[in-house]
Amino acid sequence: MKCTAIIGLAVMSLTGMQAQPSLTTLDLSACIDKALAYSYSLKQSNNNLRASHGDVQASMGSMLPQVNLGAGNGWNAGLVVDPVTNQVQTNTLGTASGSLGMSLNVFDGGQNLNRWRQAKVNAAVAMLQVDNAAQLVVLNTASQYLTLLVAIEAERIAIGQETLSEKQLQRTQTMHDAGAISLSELLQAKSQLARDIQRVVAAMAQRSLAHLSLSQTMGMTEEFSIDGTLLGINDKPTAELAIQPTVLYAASNGKQPSIQMATLQVQSSDLAVKVAKAARLPRLSMSGQMSTSYSDRALKQTGSTSAVGEIGYFISPQGNQIPVMTTYQIPTFTAVNLQDQFNNNRRQYVGFNLSIPVFSGFQIANSIQRAQVQHDNAALQLMQEEDSYRQVIERAHHDAQSAWKNHEAAKAALVAAKRSLDDAQIRREEGIMNALDYARIQDSYYAASSEAIRSKYDAIFKNYILTFYANPPQYHAEDQRQF
Numbered sequence: 001m002k003c004t005a006i007i008g009l010a011v012m013s014l015t016g017m018q019a020q021p022s023l024t025t026l027d028l029s030a031c032i033d034k035a036l037a038y039s040y041s042l043k044q045s046n047n048n049l050r051a052s053h054g055d056v057q058a059s060m061g062s063m064l065p066q067v068n069l070g071a072g073n074g075w076n077a078g079l080v081v082d083p084v085t086n087q088v089q090t091n092t093l094g095t096a097s098g099s100l101g102m103s104l105n106v107f108d109g110g111q112n113l114n115r116w117r118q119a120k121v122n123a124a125v126a127m128l129q130v131d132n133a134a135q136l137v138v139l140n141t142a143s144q145y146l147t148l149l150v151a152i153e154a155e156r157i158a159i160g161q162e163t164l165s166e167k168q169l170q171r172t173q174t175m176h177d178a179g180a181i182s183l184s185e186l187l188q189a190k191s192q193l194a195r196d197i198q199r200v201v202a203a204m205a206q207r208s209l210a211h212l213s214l215s216q217t218m219g220m221t222e223e224f225s226i227d228g229t230l231l232g233i234n235d236k237p238t239a240e241l242a243i244q245p246t247v248l249y250a251a252s253n254g255k256q257p258s259i260q261m262a263t264l265q266v267q268s269s270d271l272a273v274k275v276a277k278a279a280r281l282p283r284l285s286m287s288g289q290m291s292t293s294y295s296d297r298a299l300k301q302t303g304s305t306s307a308v309g310e311i312g313y314f315i316s317p318q319g320n321q322i323p324v325m326t327t328y329q330i331p332t333f334t335a336v337n338l339q340d341q342f343n344n345n346r347r348q349y350v351g352f353n354l355s356i357p358v359f360s361g362f363q364i365a366n367s368i369q370r371a372q373v374q375h376d377n378a379a380l381q382l383m384q385e386e387d388s389y390r391q392v393i394e395r396a397h398h399d400a401q402s403a404w405k406n407h408e409a410a411k412a413a414l415v416a417a418k419r420s421l422d423d424a425q426i427r428r429e430e431g432i433m434n435a436l437d438y439a440r441i442q443d444s445y446y447a448a449s450s451e452a453i454r455s456k457y458d459a460i461f462k463n464y465i466l467t468f469y470a471n472p473p474q475y476h477a478e479d480q481r482q483f
Contacts, residue, residue, distance in 0.1 A: 240466050262386075273368065287353070
């Protein structure tokens with residue numbers, strides 16, 4: 001009994017470790033919500049979706065006029081040309097300028113337009129990648145949730161089996177003390193109890209591991225429990241099992257994110273071919289500019305002053321030089337202020353530029369060829385995705401049907417094992433059956449119970465996968481859950 005007490009103490013310790021007060025109880029829907037909120041791959045897909053929206057905006061902006069505003073201020077020393085007066089000077093010169101420029105692609109063969117269309121298609125692909133990442137999280141979480149349910153049921157069966165063996169040991173001990181049975185049968189009963197306790201410990205460890213896997217998927221560090229309900233999952237065969245796989249495929253292939261993404265990739269590659277071919281066409285662009293300038297050496301005449309000066313002389317008859325005087329005007333200048341110069345020095349420019357590709361060293365031809373190859377590969381990828389999904393739906397349909405049949409067989413085996421155990425218990429209590437035969441029947445019942453539970457949840461999950469593919473949920477960043 002000392003060994004039994006030690007093993008029982010270990011079971012009680014594990015049970016005590018799991019019994020935590022005020023645990024958060026989660027159903028399947030809550031687990032999926034937490035897993036979606038925690039998933040790094042889903043967060044990355046959402047970030048890629050945001051980036052694709054920026055690409056759409058940028059590609060649309062490439063079709064709009066490009067406007068630039070410029071301003072400058074500088075100082076020059078030495079020999080310089082005044083940009084306002086066009087005079088060559090050797091003094092220190094300070095200048096300032098301002099400009100407003102505009103450029104527009106009038107015709108580029110539709111390159112920018114097709115790039116914008118391609119960006120919109122790529123944004124749709126990014127949204128489908130969000131759907132695909134979310135669906136993987138949902139399937140993984142549902143699988144781990146069901147795995148935990150299986151582990152909990154297996155633990156419950158193991159504990160029930162251990163309780164039954166303990167009661168049987170007590171009866172065997174009483175019969176041995178009375179001299180009704182031999183010591184070997186008592187030892188066999190103790191051995192059976194030890195095996196059952198070991199199964200309880202193993203079942204608890206399996207349940208703890210399943211609990212850990214689910215908590216890591218949800219990113220939860222605090223303890224929680226599950227309520228065991230299967231919200232959104234049928235626990236019986238669904239209508240999809242009665243439909244032929246070819247019909248299911250035809251009705252659901254257009255709903256699959258992988259096929260939708262492949263279809264859009266074909267559209268994107270087709271636009272890429274158009275972008276590459278547009279490089280062969282002429283390009284017409286227009287540009288315009290308004291500018292002005294300022295110089296600290298710019299002067300304007302504000303008036304004049306009178307002066308008398310000698311302009312020559314004449315010789316008198318006496319031989320004397322007589323100077324000839326005249327009156328002339330000397331202009332006066334003042335510096336032109338910044339505002340006046342900016343107003344007076346305004347300039348406008350409008351121009352057109354035509355570029356015709358004649359020879360580009362086979363670069364354009366190579367770009368077209370590469371774009372066409374990518375288009376062909378995208379078409380092959382679409383065919384591969386459709387073929388892969390057809391195989392998936394056929395396999396899922398087959399697996400679900402086989403799983404339900406296996407579960408029905410397991411239930412029948414459990415009923416037979418239970419009847420055999422009930423009969424063995426009566427015969428054991430009456431002393432007709434020895435401990436070894438009873439232990440073998442008890443083990444058979446434990447195996448049948450475990451298989452019935454495992455086959456049940458295996459059938460539920462495989463049926464859920466079939467239903468999931470036939471009616472895939474949609475997920476978007478703007479709508480956190482659509483199931």
